[in-house]
Amino acid sequence: xxxxxxxxxxxxxxxxxxxxxxxxxxxxxxxxxxxxxxxxxxxxxxxxxxxxxxxxxxxxxxxxxxxxxxxxxxxxxxxxxxxxxxxxxxxxxxxxxxxxxxxxxxxxxxxxxxxxxxxxxxxxxxxxxxxxxxxxxxxxxxxxxxxxxxxxxxxxxxxxxxxxxxxxxxxxxxxxxxxxxxxxxxxxxxxxxxx
Amino acid sequence: xxxxxxxxxxxxxxxxxxxxxxxxxxxxxxxxxxxxxxxxxxxxxxxxxxxxxxxxxxxxxxxxxxxxxxxxxxxxxxxxxxxxxxxxxxxxxxxxxxxxxxxxxxxxxxxxxxxxxxxxxxxxxxxxxxxxxxxxxxxxxxxxxxxxxxxxxxxxxxxxxxxxxxxxxxxxxxxxxxxxxxxxxxxxxxxxxxxxxxxxxxxxxxxxxxxxxxxxxxxxxxxxxxxxxxxxxxxxxxxxxxxxxxxxxxxxxxxxxxxxxxxxxxxxxxxxxxxxxxxxxxxxxxxxxxxxxxxxxxxxxxxxxxxxxxxxxxxxxxxxxxxxxxxxxxxxxxxxxxxxxxxxxxxxxxxxxx
Numbered sequence: 001x002x003x004x005x006x007x008x009x010x011x012x013x014x015x016x017x018x019x020x021x022x023x024x025x026x027x028x029x030x031x032x033x034x035x036x037x038x039x040x041x042x043x044x045x046x047x048x049x050x051x052x053x054x055x056x057x058x059x060x061x062x063x064x065x066x067x068x069x070x071x072x073x074x075x076x077x078x079x080x081x082x083x084x085x086x087x088x089x090x091x092x093x094x095x096x097x098x099x100x101x102x103x104x105x106x107x108x109x110x111x112x113x114x115x116x117x118x119x120x121x122x123x124x125x126x127x128x129x130x131x132x133x134x135x136x137x138x139x140x141x142x143x144x145x146x147x148x149x150x151x152x153x154x155x156x157x158x159x160x161x162x163x164x165x166x167x168x169x170x171x172x173x174x175x176x177x178x179x180x181x182x183x184x185x186x187x188x189x190x191x192x193x194x195x
Numbered sequence: 196x197x198x199x200x201x202x203x204x205x206x207x208x209x210x211x212x213x214x215x216x217x218x219x220x221x222x223x224x225x226x227x228x229x230x231x232x233x234x235x236x237x238x239x240x241x242x243x244x245x246x247x248x249x250x251x252x253x254x255x256x257x258x259x260x261x262x263x264x265x266x267x268x269x270x271x272x273x274x275x276x277x278x279x280x281x282x283x284x285x286x287x288x289x290x291x292x293x294x295x296x297x298x299x300x301x302x303x304x305x306x307x308x309x310x311x312x313x314x315x316x317x318x319x320x321x322x323x324x325x326x327x328x329x330x331x332x333x334x335x336x337x338x339x340x341x342x343x344x345x346x347x348x349x350x351x352x353x354x355x356x357x358x359x360x361x362x363x364x365x366x367x368x369x370x371x372x373x374x375x376x377x378x379x380x381x382x383x384x385x386x387x388x389x390x391x392x393x394x395x396x397x398x399x400x401x402x403x404x405x406x407x408x409x410x411x412x413x414x415x416x417x418x419x420x421x422x423x424x425x426x427x428x429x430x431x432x433x434x435x436x437x438x439x440x441x442x443x444x445x446x447x448x449x450x451x452x453x454x455x456x457x458x459x460x461x462x463x464x465x466x467x468x469x470x471x472x473x474x475x476x477x478x479x480x481x482x483x484x485x486x487x488x489x490x491x492x493x494x495x496x497x498x499x500x501x502x503x504x505x506x507x508x509x510x511x512x513x514x515x516x517x518x519x520x521x522x523x524x525x526x527x528x529x530x531x532x533x534x535x536x537x538x539x540x541x542x543x544x545x546x547x548x549x
Binding site for chain 2: 030052053056059064065068129131
């Protein structure tokens, strides 16, 4: 029990600190890396809740794929920090107002009885979180699950279609033709008289 | 033997024991990594009809130690305007995931650090973290070559991770488990029951994607020396460079070990089902021929050798061809084979899926 709470407070401290750092550091690349740390530590806290499948998937999907592409984009941005900070004082009241409203909304929702959950009971060692999730996803929640999949597929196709534009004059390589090229297309042997 | 050992260590707390085991294991792994670099130079030397390093110690066996001492005493140069903290931490980011993944690898039936349910997912998550070291190194170096190298690396690793993930989906469909020990046990029978045969396209995809993930030849455009000098680690010297170098070899050993576990039956003996069962109960020969950690190590060594062999054999791929191979060849191949496998599982196709 003592070890459990020590681990929990250790990761929560890192989580809160890196979340604060993420919105306060000047350099956007540092901010993205702090966000990665936030994801990683929340995955650790999920593991503590015996939600190992969700914890590992969080690392795999968000840290391993989404944030890599995010970092990729942010790295190539040329951001003028002075210009971005110029209107800070002017926008401050609006920002504070939005923040207060969000905090109030969260307080209202979290105080509802639905969130008043008991401490979760720990499961026996042979309990497989992954299998339970799989069974639920493919029986009870099969339609929402499949529909979410189709929506994502449509989004992928839409994104690809947006970036595709056929230029009729562009030169393209044909890999099939490149691979099937043989010697007779590249080399011509000629016999010459020596003089 | 095992009982004698567990009696000996009984008075110590398990947490301390695990920590000591891990320390010993990491030291052994580092030794393996160091000697893989020597093996690479000797093997490629042999394939190119030259000697390779043979001056330090007998047969050049002292070479990795000499290299390590040299790199340790070299100055670590910090480029102008580099991001000091990220520049120093990047080699660690690239090394740590390669070591962390070993936590769930079973060496034999009872020999592993952690026997977790979602082992395969954990491995995927850890190997997908390795790219951060490369990207952060490229960005923090404040150098054009390094940045270009890291962009290439990020695109290549993200692309091949998808094909790799689908190959693993095939393995977990066949075994019905994400636990690495159960995956090996599901392959029991004989050499023909190992997953390399029923999942042959996925096996080849996994091996090719593994070479691409570790940025090894013929997919080493990330550090293609004729174009971008050394890629993401061009600005590193001394121990910083050594860490990247070691991380690359640690990843090779990891991918080789995983290929052995997932497709070649891990610790299972190839003689199973070939020689009569009573042979395995003979005193010495039985232990050698029977299943055990030595077979896992032998299979892993074979794949490490394949990595070196590829490097000496194939010319480097062009960048657009790498992307084409990943997205247009390997990815559709794995998708098709997953459907085929689904059908085979549904009809309970003997002898693999019954």
